[in-house]
Amino acid sequence: MNGMESPRVFIIILNWNGLEDTLECLESVFKLDYPNFRVVIVDNHSSDGSVEVLAKEYPKVKMIENHENLGYAGGNNIGIRHAIEEGAELVWLLNNDAVVESETLAKLIRVSEQSPQIGLVSPVIWSYGEPRQMQFSGTEFDWSDFVKETDEESQTFQNKDIRISVSLVGTALLIRRSIIEKAGYLNEKYFAYSEDNEYSVRVAKLGYSNVIVNSAKIYHKGSSSTSGEKKPIQMYFRTRNLYFLWMDNIEGLKKWKYFFRYLAYVISVVAEVRNEGLQESINACFDGAWCAVRGIGGPLDKSIRMPSPIKKLLYCLCSWHPYFWAGLIKGDLLNVYFEVIKRIRIKTRRSVLGQGR
Numbered sequence: 001m002n003g004m005e006s007p008r009v010f011i012i013i014l015n016w017n018g019l020e021d022t023l024e025c026l027e028s029v030f031k032l033d034y035p036n037f038r039v040v041i042v043d044n045h046s047s048d049g050s051v052e053v054l055a056k057e058y059p060k061v062k063m064i065e066n067h068e069n070l071g072y073a074g075g076n077n078i079g080i081r082h083a084i085e086e087g088a089e090l091v092w093l094l095n096n097d098a099v100v101e102s103e104t105l106a107k108l109i110r111v112s113e114q115s116p117q118i119g120l121v122s123p124v125i126w127s128y129g130e131p132r133q134m135q136f137s138g139t140e141f142d143w144s145d146f147v148k149e150t151d152e153e154s155q156t157f158q159n160k161d162i163r164i165s166v167s168l169v170g171t172a173l174l175i176r177r178s179i180i181e182k183a184g185y186l187n188e189k190y191f192a193y194s195e196d197n198e199y200s201v202r203v204a205k206l207g208y209s210n211v212i213v214n215s216a217k218i219y220h221k222g223s224s225s226t227s228g229e230k231k232p233i234q235m236y237f238r239t240r241n242l243y244f245l246w247m248d249n250i251e252g253l254k255k256w257k258y259f260f261r262y263l264a265y266v267i268s269v270v271a272e273v274r275n276e277g278l279q280e281s282i283n284a285c286f287d288g289a290w291c292a293v294r295g296i297g298g299p300l301d302k303s304i305r306m307p308s309p310i311k312k313l314l315y316c317l318c319s320w321h322p323y324f325w326a327g328l329i330k331g332d333l334l335n336v337y338f339e340v341i342k343r344i345r346i347k348t349r350r351s352v353l354g355q356g357r
Contacts, residue, residue: 006034006035006036006109007036007089007090007109007113008036008037008038008087008088008089008090009034009036009037009038009088009089009090009091009092009105009109010037010038010039010040010079010082010083010086010088010090010091010092011029011037011038011039011040011092011094011105012040012042012076012079012080012083012091012092012093012094013025013026013029013039013040013041013042013094013095013096014041014042014044014072014075014076014079014093014095014096015041015042015043015044015046015050015054015096016043016044016045016046016069016075017046017047017048017050018046018048018050018096018097019046019048019049019050019053019054021096021097021221022041022050022054022096023053023054023057024099025094025095025096025097025098025099025100026039026054026057026058026061028099028100028101029094029100031102032100032102032103032104032105032106033102033103033106034105034106034109037092037105038062038086039058039061039062040061040062040063040064040079040082040083041054041058041061041062041063041064042064042066042075042076042078042079043063043064043065043066044066044068044069044070044071044075045065045066045067045068045069051063051065062082064078064079064082066078069299070188071188071190071191071192071299072170072186072190072191072192072193072195073185073186073187073188073189073190073191073192073195074186074188074191076093076170076186077185077186077188079091079093080093080175080180080185080186081185084177084180088177089176089177090109090112090174090175090176090177091174091175091177091180092105092108092172092173092174092175093170093172093173093174093175094171094172094218095170095171095172095220095222097128097220097221097222098125098128098171098172098218098219098220098221099128099218099219100172100218100219101216101217101218103216104123104172104216104217104218105174107123107213107215107216108121108122108123108174108213108216109174111161111162111211111213112174112176116178117207117208117209118208118209118210118211119176119179119203119204119206119208119209119210119211120168120173120174120175120179120199120200120203120208120210120211121168121173121174121210121211121212121213122136122138122168122169122171122172122173122174122210122211122212122213123172123212123213123216123217123218124136124137124212124213124214124216124217124218125137125169125171125172125217125218125219125220126217126218126219126220127219127220128219128220128221129221131219135220135222136169136171137163137165137212137214138163138165138167138168138212139165139166139167139168139169139197139200140165140166140167141166141167141201141249143249143250143254144254146246146257146258146261148167148197161213161214161215162211162212162213162214163211163212163214164209164210164211165200165210165211165212166200166201166204166210167196167197167200167201167204167210168196168200168210168212169196169197170186170195170196170199171218171220171222172218172220173196179203179208182206183199183202183203183206184202186199187199188297188298189244189297189298190237190241190244190297191237191241191297191298191299191300192237192241193234193237193238193241194237194238194241194242194244194245195241197245198244198245198248198249201245201249230273230276230278230281231281232280232281232283232284233284233300235269235273235281235284235285235288236284236285236287236288236300237288237300238288239266239269239284239285239288239289239292240288240289240291240292240297241292242262242265242292243262243289243292243293244292244297246258246262259293262289262292263289266285266286266289266314267314267317267318269285270282270285270286270314270315270318271318271319273285274318274319282315282318283305283311286306286311286314286315287304287305287306289306290304290305290306290307290310291304
Protein backbone atom coordinates (compact mmCIF):
# COMPACT_ATOMS: atom_id res chain seq x y z
CA MET A 1 0.00 0.00 0.00
CA ASN A 2 1.20 3.50 -0.71
CA GLY A 3 0.01 6.68 0.99
CA MET A 4 -2.28 7.75 -1.88
CA GLU A 5 -4.13 4.40 -2.06
CA SER A 6 -4.22 3.54 1.62
CA PRO A 7 -7.36 4.33 3.67
CA ARG A 8 -6.92 7.06 6.26
CA VAL A 9 -6.67 5.55 9.73
CA PHE A 10 -6.91 7.28 13.09
CA ILE A 11 -5.22 5.37 15.93
CA ILE A 12 -6.91 6.25 19.23
CA ILE A 13 -4.91 5.62 22.39
CA LEU A 14 -6.67 6.18 25.70
CA ASN A 15 -4.40 7.24 28.57
CA TRP A 16 -5.16 7.40 32.27
CA ASN A 17 -2.14 7.71 34.53
CA GLY A 18 -0.21 5.35 32.28
CA LEU A 19 2.61 7.52 31.03
CA GLU A 20 5.36 4.88 30.73
CA ASP A 21 3.05 2.40 29.00
CA THR A 22 1.77 5.05 26.60
CA LEU A 23 5.30 6.14 25.68
CA GLU A 24 6.28 2.56 24.85
CA CYS A 25 3.06 2.06 22.90
CA LEU A 26 3.71 5.22 20.84
CA GLU A 27 7.27 4.16 20.15
CA SER A 28 5.97 0.95 18.54
CA VAL A 29 3.15 2.74 16.72
CA PHE A 30 5.53 5.09 14.94
CA LYS A 31 7.41 2.06 13.60
CA LEU A 32 4.31 0.82 11.74
CA ASP A 33 4.92 0.24 8.06
CA TYR A 34 1.44 1.53 7.16
CA PRO A 35 1.77 4.91 5.40
CA ASN A 36 -1.49 6.75 6.16
CA PHE A 37 -2.34 7.07 9.85
CA ARG A 38 -2.75 9.72 12.50
CA VAL A 39 -2.51 9.24 16.24
CA VAL A 40 -4.95 10.70 18.76
CA ILE A 41 -4.26 10.47 22.48
CA VAL A 42 -7.31 10.88 24.66
CA ASP A 43 -6.30 11.60 28.25
CA ASN A 44 -8.89 10.63 30.86
CA HIS A 45 -7.95 13.33 33.40
CA SER A 46 -4.58 11.88 34.42
CA SER A 47 -2.79 13.15 37.52
CA ASP A 48 0.68 11.76 36.77
CA GLY A 49 1.84 14.51 34.43
CA SER A 50 1.09 12.43 31.35
CA VAL A 51 -0.29 15.27 29.26
CA GLU A 52 2.72 17.52 29.66
CA VAL A 53 5.29 14.80 28.96
CA LEU A 54 3.42 13.33 25.99
CA ALA A 55 2.89 16.77 24.47
CA LYS A 56 6.62 17.46 24.77
CA GLU A 57 7.75 14.08 23.41
CA TYR A 58 5.18 13.94 20.60
CA PRO A 59 4.21 17.52 19.75
CA LYS A 60 2.59 16.54 16.43
CA VAL A 61 0.24 14.01 18.01
CA LYS A 62 -3.30 15.25 18.62
CA MET A 63 -3.98 15.43 22.36
CA ILE A 64 -7.53 15.55 23.70
CA GLU A 65 -7.78 16.28 27.43
CA ASN A 66 -10.92 15.20 29.27
CA HIS A 67 -11.77 17.09 32.45
CA GLU A 68 -12.96 13.92 34.14
CA ASN A 69 -12.41 10.19 33.80
CA LEU A 70 -14.98 9.11 31.22
CA GLY A 71 -14.01 5.45 31.37
CA TYR A 72 -13.01 3.25 28.45
CA ALA A 73 -16.27 3.76 26.57
CA GLY A 74 -16.63 7.50 27.06
CA GLY A 75 -12.96 8.27 26.53
CA ASN A 76 -12.73 6.29 23.31
CA ASN A 77 -15.99 7.77 22.05
CA ILE A 78 -14.41 11.22 22.32
CA GLY A 79 -11.56 10.02 20.12
CA ILE A 80 -13.86 8.26 17.65
CA ARG A 81 -15.99 11.38 17.18
CA HIS A 82 -12.89 13.46 16.54
CA ALA A 83 -11.65 10.92 14.00
CA ILE A 84 -14.96 10.88 12.14
CA GLU A 85 -15.07 14.69 12.05
CA GLU A 86 -11.54 14.70 10.61
CA GLY A 87 -12.44 12.31 7.80
CA ALA A 88 -11.21 8.99 9.14
CA GLU A 89 -12.01 5.98 6.95
CA LEU A 90 -11.01 3.59 9.71
CA VAL A 91 -10.49 3.90 13.46
CA TRP A 92 -8.09 1.68 15.40
CA LEU A 93 -8.73 1.56 19.15
CA LEU A 94 -5.43 0.62 20.76
CA ASN A 95 -4.79 0.06 24.45
CA ASN A 96 -1.96 2.18 25.80
CA ASP A 97 -0.38 -0.90 27.44
CA ALA A 98 -0.01 -2.67 24.08
CA VAL A 99 3.02 -2.92 21.82
CA VAL A 100 2.44 -3.56 18.12
CA GLU A 101 4.46 -5.26 15.40
CA SER A 102 5.36 -3.06 12.44
CA GLU A 103 3.13 -4.90 9.95
CA THR A 104 0.11 -5.42 12.24
CA LEU A 105 -2.02 -2.49 11.09
CA ALA A 106 -1.43 -3.16 7.40
CA LYS A 107 -2.51 -6.78 7.85
CA LEU A 108 -5.71 -5.75 9.65
CA ILE A 109 -6.63 -3.20 6.99
CA ARG A 110 -5.91 -5.65 4.18
CA VAL A 111 -8.47 -8.06 5.67
CA SER A 112 -10.96 -5.30 6.48
CA GLU A 113 -10.93 -4.22 2.82
CA GLN A 114 -11.61 -7.74 1.51
CA SER A 115 -15.39 -7.63 1.93
CA PRO A 116 -18.08 -5.11 2.92
CA GLN A 117 -19.52 -7.84 5.15
CA ILE A 118 -16.49 -7.79 7.44
CA GLY A 119 -17.28 -5.81 10.58
CA LEU A 120 -14.75 -5.46 13.38
CA VAL A 121 -11.18 -6.72 12.95
CA SER A 122 -8.62 -7.65 15.61
CA PRO A 123 -5.15 -9.14 15.75
CA VAL A 124 -4.34 -12.07 17.98
CA ILE A 125 -3.37 -10.70 21.39
CA TRP A 126 -0.30 -12.17 23.05
CA SER A 127 1.16 -11.58 26.49
CA TYR A 128 3.79 -8.84 26.62
CA GLY A 129 5.79 -10.62 29.33
CA GLU A 130 5.41 -14.09 27.81
CA PRO A 131 5.25 -13.66 24.01
CA ARG A 132 4.26 -17.29 23.45
CA GLN A 133 1.29 -17.05 25.80
CA MET A 134 -1.92 -16.11 24.06
CA GLN A 135 -4.35 -13.76 25.79
CA PHE A 136 -7.16 -13.56 23.24
CA SER A 137 -8.18 -14.95 19.87
CA GLY A 138 -11.96 -14.50 19.78
CA THR A 139 -15.10 -15.24 21.77
CA GLU A 140 -18.44 -16.81 20.92
CA PHE A 141 -21.66 -16.73 22.94
CA ASP A 142 -24.05 -19.55 23.73
CA TRP A 143 -27.19 -17.48 24.26
CA SER A 144 -29.26 -20.46 25.37
CA ASP A 145 -26.91 -21.52 28.16
CA PHE A 146 -25.37 -18.10 28.95
CA VAL A 147 -21.82 -19.24 28.28
CA LYS A 148 -19.02 -17.16 26.74
CA GLU A 149 -16.47 -19.41 25.06
CA THR A 150 -12.97 -18.09 24.35
CA ASP A 151 -10.51 -19.87 22.07
CA GLU A 152 -7.00 -19.43 23.44
CA GLU A 153 -5.36 -22.36 21.67
CA SER A 154 -3.18 -21.16 18.80
CA GLN A 155 -3.04 -24.67 17.34
CA THR A 156 -6.68 -24.45 16.31
CA PHE A 157 -6.13 -21.74 13.73
CA GLN A 158 -2.46 -21.55 12.79
CA ASN A 159 -3.19 -22.79 9.27
CA LYS A 160 -6.04 -20.35 8.66
CA ASP A 161 -5.84 -16.75 7.49
CA ILE A 162 -8.74 -15.42 9.55
CA ARG A 163 -11.23 -16.71 12.10
CA ILE A 164 -14.80 -15.50 12.38
CA SER A 165 -15.76 -14.58 15.94
CA VAL A 166 -18.89 -12.99 17.34
CA SER A 167 -17.04 -10.96 19.96
CA LEU A 168 -13.70 -9.19 19.98
CA VAL A 169 -11.97 -7.21 22.71
CA GLY A 170 -11.13 -3.53 22.49
CA THR A 171 -7.40 -3.97 23.01
CA ALA A 172 -6.62 -3.40 19.33
CA LEU A 173 -9.97 -3.08 17.56
CA LEU A 174 -10.17 -1.85 13.96
CA ILE A 175 -13.50 -0.29 12.95
CA ARG A 176 -14.54 0.99 9.53
CA ARG A 177 -16.30 4.35 9.33
CA SER A 178 -19.35 2.72 7.73
CA ILE A 179 -19.68 0.41 10.74
CA ILE A 180 -19.62 3.34 13.15
CA GLU A 181 -22.26 5.15 11.07
CA LYS A 182 -24.57 2.11 11.30
CA ALA A 183 -23.79 0.66 14.74
CA GLY A 184 -23.04 3.90 16.59
CA TYR A 185 -20.53 4.34 19.38
CA LEU A 186 -19.50 2.37 22.46
CA ASN A 187 -22.21 2.08 25.11
CA GLU A 188 -21.25 4.48 27.90
CA LYS A 189 -23.60 2.74 30.31
CA TYR A 190 -20.82 0.16 30.69
CA PHE A 191 -18.12 2.77 31.47
CA ALA A 192 -15.38 0.09 31.57
CA TYR A 193 -15.33 -3.66 30.84
CA SER A 194 -17.66 -5.62 28.52
CA GLU A 195 -18.45 -2.58 26.36
CA ASP A 196 -16.29 -4.12 23.62
CA ASN A 197 -18.27 -7.37 23.86
CA GLU A 198 -21.54 -5.46 23.65
CA TYR A 199 -20.33 -3.48 20.64
CA SER A 200 -19.16 -6.66 18.90
CA VAL A 201 -22.53 -8.32 19.41
CA ARG A 202 -24.29 -5.18 18.17
CA VAL A 203 -22.23 -5.19 14.97
CA ALA A 204 -22.79 -8.92 14.46
CA LYS A 205 -26.56 -8.43 14.80
CA LEU A 206 -26.37 -6.04 11.85
CA GLY A 207 -25.18 -8.95 9.73
CA TYR A 208 -21.43 -8.35 9.78
CA SER A 209 -18.71 -10.90 10.52
CA ASN A 210 -16.18 -9.89 13.16
CA VAL A 211 -12.82 -11.48 12.44
CA ILE A 212 -9.45 -12.27 13.95
CA VAL A 213 -6.41 -11.93 11.66
CA ASN A 214 -4.19 -14.77 12.76
CA SER A 215 -0.93 -13.43 11.33
CA ALA A 216 -1.40 -10.00 12.95
CA LYS A 217 -0.05 -9.72 16.49
CA ILE A 218 0.14 -7.29 19.36
CA TYR A 219 1.67 -7.79 22.81
CA HIS A 220 -0.48 -6.71 25.72
CA LYS A 221 0.69 -6.03 29.25
CA GLY A 222 -2.72 -6.70 30.76
CA SER A 223 -2.62 -10.13 32.36
CA SER A 224 -4.56 -13.05 30.95
CA SER A 225 -4.83 -14.44 34.47
CA THR A 226 -7.63 -13.56 36.87
CA SER A 227 -5.39 -12.34 39.67
CA GLY A 228 -5.62 -8.73 38.59
CA GLU A 229 -9.39 -8.92 38.17
CA LYS A 230 -10.10 -9.09 41.90
CA LYS A 231 -9.34 -5.49 42.72
CA PRO A 232 -12.46 -3.76 44.08
CA ILE A 233 -12.98 -1.39 41.14
CA GLN A 234 -12.60 -4.21 38.64
CA MET A 235 -14.86 -6.52 40.63
CA TYR A 236 -17.53 -3.83 40.64
CA PHE A 237 -17.52 -3.15 36.90
CA ARG A 238 -17.02 -6.74 35.79
CA THR A 239 -19.85 -7.98 38.01
CA ARG A 240 -22.23 -5.20 37.01
CA ASN A 241 -21.49 -5.18 33.30
CA LEU A 242 -21.71 -8.94 32.88
CA TYR A 243 -25.38 -8.62 33.82
CA PHE A 244 -25.88 -5.76 31.37
CA LEU A 245 -24.20 -7.72 28.57
CA TRP A 246 -26.53 -10.69 28.78
CA MET A 247 -29.69 -8.82 29.67
CA ASP A 248 -29.17 -6.40 26.77
CA ASN A 249 -29.14 -9.32 24.34
CA ILE A 250 -31.80 -11.77 25.53
CA GLU A 251 -35.57 -11.52 25.67
CA GLY A 252 -38.66 -12.93 27.34
CA LEU A 253 -38.36 -15.82 29.78
CA LYS A 254 -34.63 -16.02 29.19
CA LYS A 255 -34.27 -12.88 31.28
CA TRP A 256 -35.78 -14.68 34.31
CA LYS A 257 -33.58 -17.70 33.71
CA TYR A 258 -30.50 -15.53 33.46
CA PHE A 259 -31.38 -13.58 36.61
CA PHE A 260 -31.04 -16.75 38.68
CA ARG A 261 -27.94 -17.83 36.77
CA TYR A 262 -26.42 -14.43 37.55
CA LEU A 263 -27.30 -14.68 41.24
CA ALA A 264 -25.58 -18.06 41.36
CA TYR A 265 -22.57 -16.54 39.62
CA VAL A 266 -22.31 -13.75 42.21
CA ILE A 267 -22.45 -16.26 45.07
CA SER A 268 -19.72 -18.40 43.49
CA VAL A 269 -17.45 -15.43 42.78
CA VAL A 270 -17.85 -13.95 46.24
CA ALA A 271 -17.14 -17.35 47.79
CA GLU A 272 -13.89 -17.54 45.86
CA VAL A 273 -12.86 -14.01 46.82
CA ARG A 274 -13.88 -14.61 50.44
CA ASN A 275 -11.41 -17.49 50.65
CA GLU A 276 -8.68 -14.98 49.83
CA GLY A 277 -9.84 -12.54 52.51
CA LEU A 278 -10.55 -9.68 50.07
CA GLN A 279 -13.38 -7.96 51.92
CA GLU A 280 -13.33 -4.76 49.86
CA SER A 281 -13.64 -6.79 46.67
CA ILE A 282 -16.54 -8.72 48.17
CA ASN A 283 -18.40 -5.49 48.91
CA ALA A 284 -17.59 -4.20 45.42
CA CYS A 285 -19.02 -7.35 43.88
CA PHE A 286 -22.25 -7.06 45.89
CA ASP A 287 -22.60 -3.35 45.07
CA GLY A 288 -21.95 -4.03 41.40
CA ALA A 289 -24.64 -6.69 41.37
CA TRP A 290 -27.07 -4.34 43.13
CA CYS A 291 -26.49 -1.62 40.54
CA ALA A 292 -26.79 -4.20 37.76
CA VAL A 293 -30.26 -5.42 38.69
CA ARG A 294 -31.39 -1.82 39.21
CA GLY A 295 -30.05 -0.81 35.81
CA ILE A 296 -27.60 1.78 37.15
CA GLY A 297 -24.75 2.22 34.70
CA GLY A 298 -22.00 4.77 34.16
CA PRO A 299 -19.11 5.48 36.55
CA LEU A 300 -18.90 4.07 40.06
CA ASP A 301 -21.21 5.88 42.49
CA LYS A 302 -19.96 5.08 45.98
CA SER A 303 -23.22 6.29 47.51
CA ILE A 304 -25.15 3.37 45.97
CA ARG A 305 -24.71 0.26 48.07
CA MET A 306 -26.52 -3.04 48.32
CA PRO A 307 -28.85 -2.86 51.36
CA SER A 308 -27.29 -4.46 54.41
CA PRO A 309 -29.99 -7.15 54.99
CA ILE A 310 -29.66 -8.44 51.41
CA LYS A 311 -25.88 -8.34 51.61
CA LYS A 312 -25.89 -10.29 54.88
CA LEU A 313 -28.19 -12.94 53.43
CA LEU A 314 -26.03 -13.40 50.35
CA TYR A 315 -22.89 -13.42 52.46
CA CYS A 316 -24.34 -16.26 54.53
CA LEU A 317 -24.99 -18.25 51.35
CA CYS A 318 -21.42 -17.52 50.23
CA SER A 319 -20.04 -18.69 53.57
CA TRP A 320 -21.99 -21.93 54.02
CA HIS A 321 -21.71 -24.41 51.12
CA PRO A 322 -21.81 -21.69 48.41
CA TYR A 323 -21.63 -24.08 45.46
CA PHE A 324 -24.61 -26.01 46.81
CA TRP A 325 -26.66 -22.80 46.93
CA ALA A 326 -25.36 -21.64 43.56
CA GLY A 327 -26.38 -24.92 41.97
CA LEU A 328 -29.76 -24.86 43.67
CA ILE A 329 -30.50 -21.27 42.62
CA LYS A 330 -29.66 -21.85 38.97
CA GLY A 331 -31.45 -25.20 38.90
CA ASP A 332 -28.36 -27.31 38.36
CA LEU A 333 -29.66 -30.25 40.36
CA LEU A 334 -26.88 -32.59 39.25
CA ASN A 335 -24.24 -30.35 40.79
CA VAL A 336 -26.39 -29.99 43.92
CA TYR A 337 -26.47 -33.78 44.18
CA PHE A 338 -22.69 -34.10 43.83
CA GLU A 339 -22.16 -31.30 46.37
CA VAL A 340 -24.39 -33.08 48.89
CA ILE A 341 -22.59 -36.41 48.31
CA LYS A 342 -19.22 -34.71 48.72
CA ARG A 343 -20.30 -33.15 52.02
CA ILE A 344 -21.63 -36.49 53.29
CA ARG A 345 -18.34 -38.21 52.42
CA ILE A 346 -16.32 -35.50 54.15
CA LYS A 347 -18.51 -35.75 57.25
CA THR A 348 -18.26 -39.56 57.24
CA ARG A 349 -14.48 -39.49 56.81
CA ARG A 350 -14.11 -37.06 59.69
CA SER A 351 -16.31 -39.29 61.86
CA VAL A 352 -14.26 -42.40 61.06
CA LEU A 353 -10.99 -40.58 61.69
CA GLY A 354 -12.34 -39.35 64.99
CA GLN A 355 -13.25 -42.86 66.12
CA GLY A 356 -9.78 -44.12 65.32
CA ARG A 357 -8.04 -41.73 67.67
